[in-house]
Amino acid sequence: MTPLEFDQKHLWHPYTNVEKPGPTFIAKEAEGVWITLDDGTRLIDAMSSWWCMLHGHRNPTITQAIHDQLDRLPHVMFGGMAHDPAIELGQKLLEITPPSLQRIFYCDSGSVSVEVAMKMAVQYQHAVGHPGRSQFVTTRSGYHGDTWKAMSVCDPVTGMHHLFQGALSIQHFVPQPPIAIDQEWPEDPALNGIAELRAVLEEYHKQIAAFILEPVVQGTGGMYFYHPEYLNQARALCDEFGVLLIFDEIATGFGRTGRLFATDHTDIEPDILCMGKALTGGHISFATTMTNDRVAQGIGNGEPGVFMHGPTFMANPLACVAAKASLDLLDQTDWQANVTRIETALNEQLAAARDLPNVADVRVLGAIGVIEMDHRVSADQAHALAHDMGVFLRPFGHNIYCMPPFITSDDELSAICDGMLRLAREL
Ligand SMILES: *Cc1c(COP(=O)(O)O)cnc(C)c1O
Numbered sequence: 001m002t003p004l005e006f007d008q009k010h011l012w013h014p015y016t017n018v019e020k021p022g023p024t025f026i027a028k029e030a031e032g033v034w035i036t037l038d039d040g041t042r043l044i045d046a047m048s049s050w051w052c053m054l055h056g057h058r059n060p061t062i063t064q065a066i067h068d069q070l071d072r073l074p075h076v077m078f079g080g081m082a083h084d085p086a087i088e089l090g091q092k093l094l095e096i097t098p099p100s101l102q103r104i105f106y107c108d109s110g111s112v113s114v115e116v117a118m119k120m121a122v123q124y125q126h127a128v129g130h131p132g133r134s135q136f137v138t139t140r141s142g143y144h145g146d147t148w149k150a151m152s153v154c155d156p157v158t159g160m161h162h163l164f165q166g167a168l169s170i171q172h173f174v175p176q177p178p179i180a181i182d183q184e185w186p187e188d189p190a191l192n193g194i195a196e197l198r199a200v201l202e203e204y205h206k207q208i209a210a211f212i213l214e215p216v217v218q219g220t221g222g223m224y225f226y227h228p229e230y231l232n233q234a235r236a237l238c239d240e241f242g243v244l245l246i247f248d249e250i251a252t253g254f255g256r257t258g259r260l261f262a263t264d265h266t267d268i269e270p271d272i273l274c275m276g277k278a279l280t281g282g283h284i285s286f287a288t289t290m291t292n293d294r295v296a297q298g299i300g301n302g303e304p305g306v307f308m309h310g311p312t313f314m315a316n317p318l319a320c321v322a323a324k325a326s327l328d329l330l331d332q333t334d335w336q337a338n339v340t341r342i343e344t345a346l347n348e349q350l351a352a353a354r355d356l357p358n359v360a361d362v363r364v365l366g367a368i369g370v371i372e373m374d375h376r377v378s379a380d381q382a383h384a385l386a387h388d389m390g391v392f393l394r395p396f397g398h399n400i401y402c403m404p405p406f407i408t409s410d411d412e413l414s415a416i417c418d419g420m421l422r423l424a425r426e427l
Helices: 003-010 060-070 084-096 110-127 148-152 194-207 229-241 293-301 317-332 335-355 379-388 410-426
Strands: 027-031 034-037 042-045 101-107 135-139 172-174 208-213 244-248 272-275 287-292 359-365 368-373 399-402
Touching: 042 410, 060 317, 084 101, 084 317, 101 110, 101 293, 110 148, 110 208, 110 244, 110 272, 110 287, 110 293, 135 194, 172 194, 194 208, 194 229, 208 229, 229 244, 287 293, 335 359, 335 368, 335 410, 368 410, 379 410, 399 410
Parallel strands: 135 172, 135 208, 208 244, 244 272
Antiparallel strands: 027 034, 034 042, 101 287, 272 287, 359 368, 368 399
């Protein structure tokens, strides 16, 4: 049996048919934007390996930080212990996130950080005398992860809620925010989506702990960029109805949208903020959930006082130093200029797709480029075709998209755009 045959027979891959897995290539090593396969083929990682490889693969500063920490303290339990990597990362996070978010919970992955956020909201409401507030409101077309509670607030259609009926918590859905980021914001609540949000909160607020959503960019649920004013007004409604506001910045954090956080496109601050994906520059799994004093003190002063969560690998030192190194790199490099450069190139080069017959829309925000087709695109066909062009692309649903590492050169960006345009022409 070849290694690849073993893989196909025994290993699950994400969202893949175990009996009929699509084209799969064996990656041997990677550096910068390049992934080298076992046959020597090199591919540009236009996905930043699922949106996390911010500074490119195998960044020497990050790998060195992990090496050094590995020789000192690879792990220690966080119950009753603290360590410099966790403290130094915490100090850095407080510098760059909204000022009201002063309390940090470290966890293993994005989905877990969403679980933690939702649990915080329910436990807070319980602690302050609202035990009935245990449900959530969210927008359609959202995505928050694959664990149960996170899944319950994913889009009911693309998240296949019918498949899990009876197993998923029932939540409240409002329409996708209807005004796109580049449209003029209409003040009429009947047009801008705020009327529907108000209606749900008016009717159900006594059962709702929090409003959870991805600020400005809906990722997996449709690669859609909406108007930040929606979030300013949602904040006011949440306050009016005693509902917490949770921002899931797992996809948008660390510069991807052109601001350090998507929250920075708004005038407000959430009560709880989830981060993951690019937190360690993609080098090791890690996530955080940050909250404000109000939520933390509410939980701390209530019953049972302790917050009921504590992963085995909480605040893993290797992950903490990787995250700290990645954030320092962001400081030291002109990431904003790079994102602007990428945004300009994507805008210029993807525009050609507008004239293709089956293209519904082309949109770019920061270092995210999307060609939306009028039909579903086969990820397998796209993967094989892009591989032949030396690019790693994995569309989902109707969207052929890229999220390149910030270090991607102009020539590499052109190769990515050529690949995307070919997929849009041929698939
Ligand atoms: C990827 C993602 C998650 C889930 O993160 P995992 O690390 O895959 O568990 C949650 N929310 C958003 C917005 C994401 O993009």
